[in-house]
Amino acid sequence: MADFSSPSLRRAPPRGDDRLFLTERKLRQGAELMFFAYRDFTEDADKLLTGRDYGRAHHRTLHFIGRQPGISVAGLLEILAITKQSLARVLKPLIADGLVRSETGADDRRKRLLYLTEEGRAFEGQLSLAQRERLTNAFREAGPEAVEGFRRVMALMIDSDRRDDILDFVYSNADAGNVETKE
Amino acid sequence: MADFSSPSLRRAPPRGDDRLFLTERKLRQGAELMFFAYRDFTEDADKLLTGRDYGRAHHRTLHFIGRQPGISVAGLLEILAITKQSLARVLKPLIADGLVRSETGADDRRKRLLYLTEEGRAFEGQLSLAQRERLTNAFREAGPEAVEGFRRVMALMIDSDRRDDILDFVYSNADAGNVETKE
DNA sequence: CAATTTACGTCAGGAGTGTTGACATAAAAA
């Protein structure tokens, strides 16, 4: 926000007006960039999904299971922030199609621990490859400093009350190798 | 993509592995940031929409009509990149509810020129205010350099073949004041 | 001027995602 109480802004109408105008514009531009960039960002994976009876929700589910093998249904629900009914509609076919394996928890037999199967890992790899290529190109062309700025702004876009939790998750190692940690 | 044939990566396992790991990680982190940030970015406006029989598509439609008063249906379709059937379902209620006004083109009477009504502008203002506040906070806390990096990365995320057109649009002035330029 | 193209509207059907409400079961916890 511009500081309207600033004397320099008050006594210089054209300069002040211009600054305010630029600020408003930049915010609108930022919002539009979010829209256009996100639309194309998801485009590649979406194409791989269509025709398979799968959608973006299936991709996200595969991604987060691959990210944290052995994650429980509740854990997945918390990250995705959807209802269990919504998750069930996505998870059921993934299990039926052999992309995800559900296992009864060892210590807590109520829990269902989720893992990608060999086939699931392969498909998830295909999906993320598309996005990774786009990100790679963007990051490389933009340069390290721009990427750092991107990360900062994106992090600050997240709801402040859950930001720390989300960032802890994003920047945690977990199981980045997507290894099916069975036992 | 990492070059696995690179000698430096081959003869320095820990260092090379680490570099590759960090790169892969950063890409995954970037993808997750896109997901989490976009989800929360749209959250505020979504809340204002629910219960009104309106959705995100209505918001986008209002936004781009407000951005370019007098835009034709075809112009809107090109920006939104959806089918005319999809747009019709959104546009019809907006017109019926008096948020958007459709006018026959003066020079080309086949065209329908779209404008926000007083009420439409008010509602669009409410919607964009929510997003603007989130962006304002993020931009202010991140700092100007980070914002510049954000803009660069986001721009590079857009499909390269339409990137220039999109950026021309985003960074054009058009009618940023949302004035209903009737005549 | 007749034929074609353009801009738009619309009916019909289908897929995917997300929601709320309600009910059921097995297992852990109190």
Added chain:
DNA sequence: TTTTTATGTCAACACTCCTGACGTAAATTG
């Protein structure tokens, strides 16, 4: 033993997007 927790599931509804098909008015073209 009672309650709570983790999960599954049936049903219904809202929003968004798509493809295919048909229709109309107006501009353009030969």
